[in-house]
Amino acid sequence: METPSSALVLDRETKASERPGDHKDELRLWLRMLTCSTLIETEIRNRLREEFKTTLPRFDLMAQLDKTAVGMTVGEVSQRLMVSNGNVTAVVAGLVTDGLVDKRSAPQDRRVQILTLTAQGRKVFRAMAERHEDWIAELFAGLDQPAIAQLFRLLGETKTSLHRAIAGRAGEAAKGDA
Amino acid sequence: METPSSALVLDRETKASERPGDHKDELRLWLRMLTCSTLIETEIRNRLREEFKTTLPRFDLMAQLDKTAVGMTVGEVSQRLMVSNGNVTAVVAGLVTDGLVDKRSAPQDRRVQILTLTAQGRKVFRAMAERHEDWIAELFAGLDQPAIAQLFRLLGETKTSLHRAIAGRAGEAAKGDA
DNA sequence: AGAAATTATTTTAAGCCTGAAATGTTTTTG
DNA sequence: CAAAAACATTTCAGGCTTAAAATAATTTCT
Numbered sequence: 001m002e003t004p005s006s007a008l009v010l011d012r013e014t015k016a017s018e019r020p021g022d023h024k025d026e027l028r029l030w031l032r033m034l035t036c037s038t039l040i041e042t043e044i045r046n047r048l049r050e051e052f053k054t055t056l057p058r059f060d061l062m063a064q065l066d067k068t069a070v071g072m073t074v075g076e077v078s079q080r081l082m083v084s085n086g087n088v089t090a091v092v093a094g095l096v097t098d099g100l101v102d103k104r105s106a107p108q109d110r111r112v113q114i115l116t117l118t119a120q121g122r123k124v125f126r127a128m129a130e131r132h133e134d135w136i137a138e139l140f141a142g143l144d145q146p147a148i149a150q151l152f153r154l155l156g157e158t159k160t161s162l163h164r165a166i167a168g169r170a171g172e173a174a175k176g177d178a
Numbered sequence: 179m180e181t182p183s184s185a186l187v188l189d190r191e192t193k194a195s196e197r198p199g200d201h202k203d204e205l206r207l208w209l210r211m212l213t214c215s216t217l218i219e220t221e222i223r224n225r226l227r228e229e230f231k232t233t234l235p236r237f238d239l240m241a242q243l244d245k246t247a248v249g250m251t252v253g254e255v256s257q258r259l260m261v262s263n264g265n266v267t268a269v270v271a272g273l274v275t276d277g278l279v280d281k282r283s284a285p286q287d288r289r290v291q292i293l294t295l296t297a298q299g300r301k302v303f304r305a306m307a308e309r310h311e312d313w314i315a316e317l318f319a320g321l322d323q324p325a326i327a328q329l330f331r332l333l334g335e336t337k338t339s340l341h342r343a344i345a346g347r348a349g350e351a352a353k354g355d356a
Numbered sequence: 357a358g359a360a361a362t363t364a365t366t367t368t369a370a371g372c373c374t375g376a377a378a379t380g381t382t383t384t385t386g
Numbered sequence: 387c388a389a390a391a392a393c394a395t396t397t398c399a400g401g402c403t404t405a406a407a408a409t410a411a412t413t414t415c416t
Contacts, residue, residue, distance in 0.1 A: 023311050023312065023314060023315030024311075025323070025326055025327075025330070026311075026314045026315045026317075026318040026326065027310075027311055027314050027315075028330065029318065029326055029329060029330045029333070030218060030314050030317075030318070032330060032333045032334065032337065033211065033214065033215060033218075033333055034215060034218075034219075035260075035337060036211065036333055036336050036337055036340060037211055037212060037215040038260050039260070039337070039340045039341070039344065040208060040211075040212075040340065041212075042260065043340075043343075043344055045404090049405090055371075055372085056372095057371085057372065057373090073394080073395090074394070074395060074396090075393090075394060075395080078395095082213075082216050082217070082220065083372090083373070083374085084373065084374055084375075085394075085395060085396080086373075086374070086375085086376095086395085086396070086397075086398085087372070087373050087374075088395090089395065089396055089397085090371085090372075090373085090396095091371095091372080091373095094371085109381075109382070109393095109394085110380085110381060110382085111380070111381045111382065111393065111394045111395070112381095112393095112394060112395085113394080113395070132205075133201050133202070133204075133205055134201065136201060136204045136205050136208050137201030137204045137205075138343050139204075139208075139339065139340050139343045139344075140204040140207065140208070140336070140339055141339060141342075141343060142335065142336075142338055142339025142340075142342055142343070143332075143335055143336060143339055145203070147332060147335060148203055148204065148207055149203075150328070150332060151207060151329070151332045151333075151336070152203070152206065152207050152210060154321075154325060154328060154329045154332065155207070155210045155211055155214055155329075156210065157320065157321055157325060158214050158318070158320075158321060158329070159210065159213060159214055159217070160320055161317065161318055161319060161320025161321055162214060162217045162218065162221075162317050162320075163217070164319075164320055165221075165316050165317045165319060165320070166217065166221055166317075223374090227375090233401075233402085234402095235401085235402065235403090251364080251365095252364070252365060252366090253363090253364060253365080256365095261402090261403070261404085262403065262404055262405075263364080263365060263366080264365085264366070264367075264368090264403080264404070264405085264406095265402070265403055265404075266365090267365070267366055267367085268366095268401085268402075268403085269401095269402080272401085287363095287364085287411075287412070288410085288411060288412090289363065289364045289365070289410070289411045289412065290363095290364060290365085290411095291364080291365070357416100358415100358416090359414100359415085359416085360413100360414080360415080360416100361412105361413080361414070361415090362411100362412080362413070362414085363410100363411080363412075363413085364409100364410085364411080364412095365408105365409080365410080365411100366407105366408080366409070366410095367406100367407080367408070367409085368405100368406085368407080368408090369404100369405095369406095369407105370403100370404085370405095371402105371403085371404085372401105372402080372403075372404095373400105373401085373402075373403095374399100374400090374401085374402100375398100375399100375400100376397100376398085376399095377396105377397085377398080377399105378395105378396080378397070378398090379394100379395085379396075379397085380393105380394090380395085380396095381392100381393080381394080381395100382391105382392080382393075382394100383390100383391080383392070383393090384389100384390080384391070384392080385388100385389085385390075385391085386387105386388090386389085386390090
């Protein structure tokens with residue numbers, strides 16, 4: 001950002017990372033990211049309700065199923081959406097009732113439930129997805145292409161950092177368990 | 179889906195913004211941002227439960243109240259947290275029961291409820307906030323200071339873009355209403 | 357002043373979401 | 387082969403969240 005000269009000025013001019021034990025910058029970054037996510041989520045939620053009388057969890061679930069031709073198990077969906085298994089069970093129940101999703105146990109392993117979009121489900125989803133893509137573009141319209149690319153890249157680094165930190169802690173916990 | 183020949187090859191080489199009507203980059207950006215937010219939220223939620231036996235909504239609410247000496251109204255909190263009024267009412271109820279938050283109607287306007295942290299609430303929150311700040315720093319540890327600053331700046335631009343897009347649409351809706 | 361509009365909050369009904377316990381199924385192991 | 391372990395999903399209890407309707411208080415307008 002700027003070019004400071006002496007060591008003390010350096011502390012003043014650079015960000016808090018120079019001050020030991022201070023992590024305000026990371027906190028502010030997180031709060032700003034959360035604000036952005038919440039604004040987008042709320043807006044998409046509103047538009048899905050107004051324009052398609054549906055909810056974001058339903059849309060997200062259908063989006064996963066649309067990505068595959070052969071269907072997906074409950075566990076697979078739950079992992080991809082980063083929600084609990086029980087949650088998937090509940091949301092799927094609604095979609096099955098509405099004839100948008102088909103659920104059947106796998107013939108070779110009856111523990112597993114295979115979820116697929118019905119023909120109608122696929123049709124309905126495709127229509128929503130098209131609008132959804134426009135909405136997202138509209139929301140990000142204030143960023144030019146290089147800014148989008150840059151942001152995408154930095155969020156990639158963030159994701160890596162998060163995975164490392166979370167896995168690290170899980171490892172610690174496991175060590176304690178053993 | 180097939181390999182195009184002349185003009186379209188250019189499309190392949192340049193970014194999607196060159197293809198009219200294609201907004202895949204924005205969509206991928208949003209999905210990546212959502213992944214990051216969800217990872218952080220889930221991790222913070224887990225740690226708050228394990229270490230302090232509390233929930234993220236409660237923590238967030240207390241964080242707002244900690245920012246003021248004179249207290250905050252229900253509406254003010256709801257706006258800042260970007261959640262519904264009814265939600266604040268419910269979460270506050272729990273915190274009042276636990277003696278962490280105090281709620282009383284404003285003397286000059288009895289419609290308004292003033293929320294403040296109790297002494298205990300402030301003490302409990304401060305302890306959690308300190309840990310929380312460390313956790314966030316830990317999660318972002320893979321980013322160096324310039325990356326954090328850059329990301330913060332880009333998310334600022336994003337926020338501006340979002341506000342403009344959302345306000346714009348609200349304006350349209352209002353026009354229709356009149 | 358009194359009616360109407362506005363404002364702040366709460367209530368309600370419905371759906372989302374979680375972690376943990378329970379259920380049913382398959383695989384491993386003694 | 388049968389018991390035990392592992393696995394996939396569902397159920398359950400509890401809390402969060404929302405939009406919309408209801409309630410309560412204040413302000414505005416005539």
